[in-house]
Amino acid sequence: MSVSYKPVIWNRTKMIYDGVLLSAICIYILLFLKVGPRLSPALHDVDLPTQRMRAFGSLAFLMLTVVLAIGPLARIDTRFLPLLYNRRHFGVMTAIIAATHAYYVLGWYFSFSPTPQLTALLTSNTSFTSIAGFPFELFGLFALIVLTILAVTSHDFWLSFLTPPIWKAVHMSIYLAYAAIILHVTLGALLDRHDLALGLLLFGGLALLCTLHLIAGRRETEMDATASLEAPEKPWIVVGDLSEIAEGRAIIGAAPGGERIAVFRSKGGLSAISNICSHQNGPVGEGKVVLGFITCPWHGYQYRPDDGCSPPPFRERIRKYRVQLKGSCVLVDPEPLPLGTKLEPVPIPGELLVATATPAKQGGA
Secondary structure, three states: OOOOOOOOOOOHHHHHHHHHHHHHHHHHHHHHHHHHHHHOHHHHOOOHHHHHHHHHHHHHHHHHHHHHHHHHHHHHOHHHHHHHHOHHHHHHHHHHHHHHHHHHHHHHHOOOOOOOHHHHHHHOOOOOOOOOOOOOHHHHHHHHHHHHHHHHOOOHHHHHHHOHHHHHHHHOOHHHHHHHHHHHHHHHHHHHHOOHHHHHHHHHHHHHHHHHHHHHHHHHHHHHHOOOEEOOOOOOEEEEEHHHOOOOOEEEEEOOOOOEEEEEEEOOEEEEEEOEOOOOOOEHHHOEEEOOEEEOOOOOOEEOOOOOEOOOOOOOEOOEEOEEEEOOEEEEOOOOOOOOOOOOOEEOOHHHHHHOOOOOOOOOO
């Protein structure tokens, strides 16, 4: 988190992330241009400008596939969370690679006539009634426009200006861009060359992405459908046992309406807050307590355990819930308190602190 908006808030993790990403991009392009023609008949007799187009075009598709896979992978296995931390940089890089592909296409196919390049792109092919000759370029142009808009609005300034719901809705259009790229390649290069490797790359990536989203979606649906048990004292619900919560971590329960609630254990006390981060709806309960603040695992947004508010000068807030202990059983009132309500952590009795010093597991559902 930063006190004021900055173009990029650099830290060691981000520099390593971007360094690895840039290195991988360079290695892919070099391998494609230098080694690819020796291994692939489809590239052997192709001129260099066309090779460059294909190199950057295939890389843009691969990168976008990875960007879209990071989300479900992080839901399936928390070890992928480091990839999620700086995914916006990954997305901006993808837009730049896609723009480079378009630059080489315009510079090679539309530069040798008096007609302006963009005009030639939009008017040179109007075979809208033919599948084989359909103007596939339009799908590529649409995808590039979407990726550019998403890259420009990726900064937190736009998140705050547009509000999280609108910003999130705008950025969901990345799936429209992905679908447009599938059509762009299928109706263009794939129909033209009948390249098996390209087909495997295209539809293999699509199948992998669909599978990951289905697996992650099923797990999320099962979690939402399984509400925490009701306690004898209504309206309290049983979230779990104190022994399940590691120090500085949380256990996550589900209210009857599906709202997820995270109960954190820190400095001998328990605090219950909404599991939804106010930044980008990240799963706060999968994060940890850092320097006394509950920290979202997605982008590091922090909240005070006692009132759910970010430390000044930040204004983000998430809802608090009442929590109590019945023996070692952790109960939560599923009715949220008004935003900003201060509620001191519930102290853990000394005998339970000793008995639950080594939790049986961390986190929960």
